[in-house]
Amino acid sequence: MNLAFQSLKTVLGALLLTAAVLPQAGAQTAPDQNSREAARRLAKGMCMSCHGEDGVSSKPLVPRIAGQQRAYLEAQLKAFRRQNRADPEAHDYMWGIAATLDDNVVASLADYYSKLPPAKGEPGDAALIAEGKTLFERGHDDRGVPACTVCHGDNAEGHSVFPRLAGQHGQYLARQMQLLRSRLRDSPVMHGVTKDLADEEIRALAMYLQAR
Numbered sequence: 001m002n003l004a005f006q007s008l009k010t011v012l013g014a015l016l017l018t019a020a021v022l023p024q025a026g027a028q029t030a031p032d033q034n035s036r037e038a039a040r041r042l043a044k045g046m047c048m049s050c051h052g053e054d055g056v057s058s059k060p061l062v063p064r065i066a067g068q069q070r071a072y073l074e075a076q077l078k079a080f081r082r083q084n085r086a087d088p089e090a091h092d093y094m095w096g097i098a099a100t101l102d103d104n105v106v107a108s109l110a111d112y113y114s115k116l117p118p119a120k121g122e123p124g125d126a127a128l129i130a131e132g133k134t135l136f137e138r139g140h141d142d143r144g145v146p147a148c149t150v151c152h153g154d155n156a157e158g159h160s161v162f163p164r165l166a167g168q169h170g171q172y173l174a175r176q177m178q179l180l181r182s183r184l185r186d187s188p189v190m191h192g193v194t195k196d197l198a199d200e201e202i203r204a205l206a207m208y209l210q211a212r
């Protein structure tokens with residue numbers, strides 16, 4: 001099979017997967033005034049204690065949520081509530097909290113954090129970053145790994161239910177890719193993407209994205 005055809009197949013596969021997740025994006029709730037205020041109180045109190053003052057956490061396994069895509073934040077808070085993210089950190093830190101939030105407050109929290117400025121990238125190991133960049137932009141045709149840019153954007157800025165990855169903690173990202181690979185975090189799309197990634201490749205991708 002020639003290379004151009006393989007690339008086309010990979011991209012088409014990714015687009016089909018994309019179509020399968022996009023309907024979730026339509027399920028957004030428009031927040032009312034009361035829930036906006038409730039969300040702001042939570043953000044300035046409980047959420048802040050782990051996710052940092054402006055959603056820019058300094059703890060490597062607590063994700064930065066400032067400037068994250070609104071639809072993605074909403075979908076994830078609902079996934080914690082449904083207990084679809086079943087790894088120990090999700091269970092210990094987010095299940096209990098998400099269970100107390102109704103759809104309006106979830107929508108308001110997503111709106112609140114999506115409007116905060118995202119964290120800037122941090123420098124790291126140049127060789128690893130270069131390796132991660134190549135994989136992120138081109139994927140790996142031989143093993144059917146699609147280019148990440150197809151869904152996460154050329155600058156890893158994300159869109160709708162596809163998360164922003166740029167400037168996120170590398171340790172958090174690497175951990176999530178492992179969880180997605182093992183299906184402890186349920187996502188058919190990302191399981192397909194990560195199932196053939198080696199630990200070394202995950203590390204390179206995470207380093208590139210943290211630096212981005």
Ligand code: HEC
Pocket residue numbers: 042043046047048049050051061062063064065073076077085087089090093094097109163
């Ligand atoms: C006790 C610490 C703690 C508190 C309090 C907390 N979180 Fe989290 N949050 C975490 C951790 C740890 C994770 C990563 C879970 C995992 O690895 O699956 C997380 C994950 C998330 C994610 C997923 C982000 C992504 O990139 O997928 C969102 C969204 C989120 N939290 C929002 C909130 C909001 C909103 C609040 C307040 C209502 C809150 N969190 C309170 C610790 C906390």
Ligand code: HEC
Pocket residue numbers: 014015017018021063135136145146147148149150151152161162163165173174176177186187189190193205
């Ligand atoms: C076909 C679309 C698509 C492609 C291609 C894709 N992703 Fe994703 N990615 C998603 C979706 C959708 C999610 C949200 C998963 C969920 O529903 O929990 C996601 C989530 C993630 C997360 C979790 C982020 C967080 O904040 O917890 C990481 C990390 C990630 N992707 C990395 C990658 C990398 C690296 C590549 C390329 C090797 C890639 N993705 C290719 C659609 C895609």
